[in-house]
Amino acid sequence: MFLSTQAIVLSKIKYRDNDLIVSCYTKEVGLISFLLRGVLKSKKGHTKAAYFQLLSQIQIDADIKQNRTLQTLKDVKINVLYRTLHTEVLKSSIVMFLADVLAMVLKEEEANTELFEYIENSLNILDETTESSNFHLVFLAQLTKYLGFSPDTSNSHFNYFNLSSGQFETQSKSIYSITGDNLKFLKLSLGILFDDLSEMKMSSKQRQSFLEMLLLYYELHLGHFKKPRSLAVFSQVFS
Known part of the structure; x- marks a missing residue:
């Protein structure tokens, strides 16, 4: 063919x-x-x-x-x-990391136009933006929608989120319940546009903690998912 x-x-x-x-x-x-x-x-x-x-x-x-x-x-x-993705250190680190993640999660040998276009459009935005520090976090959070395990946001006003069930809850019910900064950034990253990344203010410590939470969420919902090999190098760039 x-x-x-x-x-x-x-x-x-x-x-x-x-x-x-x-x-x-x-x-x-x-x-x-x-x-x-x-x-x-x-x-x-x-x-x-x-x-x-x-x-x-x-x-x-x-x-x-x-x-x-x-x-x-x-x-x-x-x-x-691309103008910047393979030449700017920060962006090339994001590219290396996201390529590792995508290589693990994209296993289907069939068309998924919406998923392809999400990745395509996201990369074009990353190439153009000057606010890239939190891009990977929003990308990973919103990628879950296309992979079939997006958080259920119907009760997003609740004060806890269960990483295992993917549900917002009124109280902590398991070791996978989160609250505080990680909950705040999860809610923000699920609804924000890439054009508004400048509104997402995070310290390097908060960024690292939120990334680790997102990767755990992927591990809990994708049996074959493991932390990317590039994570250690990637974390050093953002430290």
Whole structure:
């Protein structure tokens, strides 16, 4: 089957001496992986390999065969040319971290247009914004809506939130009940627009605590989720 689709690069791994294995989330068929043979062998190949930076938005043409784990890529073009995502230290750290998260949570080999467009639009905003310190927190909180375990906000005026049940509660009922700053930031992050990130005032300690809470929420609702490998480096950047 011939496939032409928009894609977002989630990961790339060097294979043997000159090959790359690239995993992409596509608009048309969901998650798909490619084996790029010899792409690191020549100067021209290295130029092509540069298309596959983490979370790059590309347009791909591919030859897709059922029951094949690694597909064949026929052509690739840059779909969105970022200005800042791969050049500014803070933003490139966010990109590395979010790519790790997305590689873990995006497992479906089927189309999910709303999810794809959420990621696509979010990355475009991150590339343009000057308020990026809390971007990843809002992104992760709102991503839960597209993954199927968004907090039930019908009682968001209650003073506790149960991470395990995903419900707001009137009192603490388990070890996973939160309140205080984390509750305040959860409510804010679920309703805020990326354009209004400047309104989200947090200290580095509050930011770290809220991130750890969000990652625990993901662990509780996604059986395969683990803390990203890039978390330690990422946390140092924000400390």
